[in-house]
Amino acid sequence: MRQADRMKNAPLSKIRQIIDLADELERQGKPIIHMEIGEPDFDTPDYIIDSAKRALDKKRVHYGPVVGTADLRKAVCDMYEKKYHLSYVPGEVQVTHGVAHGLFLAMMAFLNPGDEILVPDPGYLCYFTIPNICGATAVSYVLDSENRYQINKDTFEGLITEKTKMILLNTPSNPCGFALDHESLEEIVRVAKKYDLLVVTDDVYADILYDGKKFTCIAEYPGMKERTIVLNGHSKYYAMTGWRVGYIVTDKSLIDPMMRLSFYSISCPNTFIQDAATTALVEDDLASRKMVEEYQERRDYLVDALNSLPGCKCQKPDGAFYVFMDIRGTGMSADEFCSYILEKEYVTMTPGHVFGSSGEGFVRVSYANSLENIKLAVERVRRALEKRGEKGHP
Ligand SMILES: Cc1ncc(COP(=O)(O)O)c(C=O)c1O
Structure with a gap:
């Protein structure tokens, strides 16, 4: 066949x-x-595993809300407020089956066949393949070792065409491990606003930064919350790869198509795992x-x-x-x-x-x-x- x-x-x-x-x-x-x-x-740390065990003992084994549990969505909002001074309400959070699922939802919900999306090269494999599945085209922006893997301001804007719909960024990145500096983020902000583009930021490594460096989410820049889809999850920082839990955080004007698509792909996120994921966020890390x-x-x-x-x-x-x-x-x-x-x-x-x-x-x-x-x-x-x-x- x-x-x-x-x-x-x-x-x-x-x-x-x-x-x-x-x-x-x-x-x-x-x-x-x-x-x-x-x-x-x-x-995975024991306090998270214990939380999942308690959830199972309480028979948290049934379908839950399509968007994710109220507790986890609130914990995500509180975390974004505390860490990044970004105000989201639970209605702006969709729990996903890991960041990989979040990437799929964001691209499938917003990319039409023929659209173009700017993706980092080198970058995580899904950035190249999911656009293909959508019938869209991934256009590489090269992150050069000579330039400490930052945005090349001489060439970045030149990649935009009338088909460009979305810019994807990942900081700190897989596979390079470099975080985009403020100049790079500002260039993405400038171009996204000038050409009215959506920005998807894969922040799965946001909390794994060294030398006391602080993570900056691109949604923190003025006027960016409305056009940014933030993807994050528990796989890396909480060592929870096998649990498959992540989330989309975005402006209320953007969440609805991803929520509907999530229903049609997974019905709802795993109930007892979300209880443990909530514990991960609310207790001492x-x-x-x-x-x-x-x-x-x-x-x-x-x-x-x-x-x-x-x-x-x-x-x-x-x-x-x-x-x-x-x-x-x-x-x-x-x-x-x-x-x-x-x-x-x-x-x-x-x-x-x-x-x-x-x-x-x-x-x-x-x-x-x-x-x-x-x-x-x-x-x-x-x-x-x-x-x-x-x-x-x-
Ligand atoms: C940049 C990046 N995004 C997303 C993922 C997938 O994360 P998750 O396990 O939450 O689906 C990975 C996994 O390696 C990754 O490196």
Whole structure:
């Protein structure tokens, strides 16, 4: 049976293929160290798990409201008021099945076939594929390592056409780990207002920022709340990837089509999981802050260590748990580099082109792994690269 045309340009994530290969090698007994992972290595803190258990004991097992529970939507609003001084009411919140679902709802609800959406390159794979499913076109704005992955003010506005409907941003970002600075955000604000565009901001790493840096949500800029769809969720900061819970926060004028689409895709979000997600937001997040401290320690070690590898260099990212490493000095393509290291020393990394064509020549190294494993992985990569150098390769 032929698949629908809209599925033609929606391939399975290449990251999944790499994880599958690493899993296969692991089954064969190889000592794989996973540095390709896009999720916290920590388990969900106990106070959140206990909350889910209590919810189950209370038989919170039935359908809930389409938009999500009143408690969780209120907790989200309180959090946005407290952290970002942004005032939303519960009617402006839609609970989603993770940020991935939020991305799907935002694009499906607002992109028509033929529309264009500006997306970061390198960027999270869904930014390229979901527009395809909508029949729209993802137009890349390149985030350049030379420019610390900021918006290029000389070229950004030139990407706008009469078909442009939406700009997507992700800060701090997957795969680069850099946060957009105020100048970059101001440029997006200026262009969005000038051409009357919607802005979708994927803030899933907002709370994983280092060196005391504070997150700025683009909706905080004057006149932006009305045109911004904020996506956030519990997967990363609360180490809750498997729970599948996130939310859309936006102006009341924009929420309705996403709410209807959510009903037609999932009926309603999981009831007992929302109780636990509420607990995560209202109780002290000490456990998550500790995770962030640990990520920072790992980042500091990893960046210095990677910069000491032959042919490799990287900058110090602001947040998330990825280093985007420039491997062009090794003379290998990103695919060759990742396959070579996996084959020789069983360390898994993700080729940068998985995140868009401008990622070629780079690999994403995830430090969502223990410091001990990270140290071991770096030494293995060094051994592999030095062996290769001895054979006369560049
Ligand atoms: C930038 C970005 N957005 C969204 C997601 C998906 O998040 P969720 O687990 O909430 O669907 C990821 C997961 O890796 C991500 O890196």
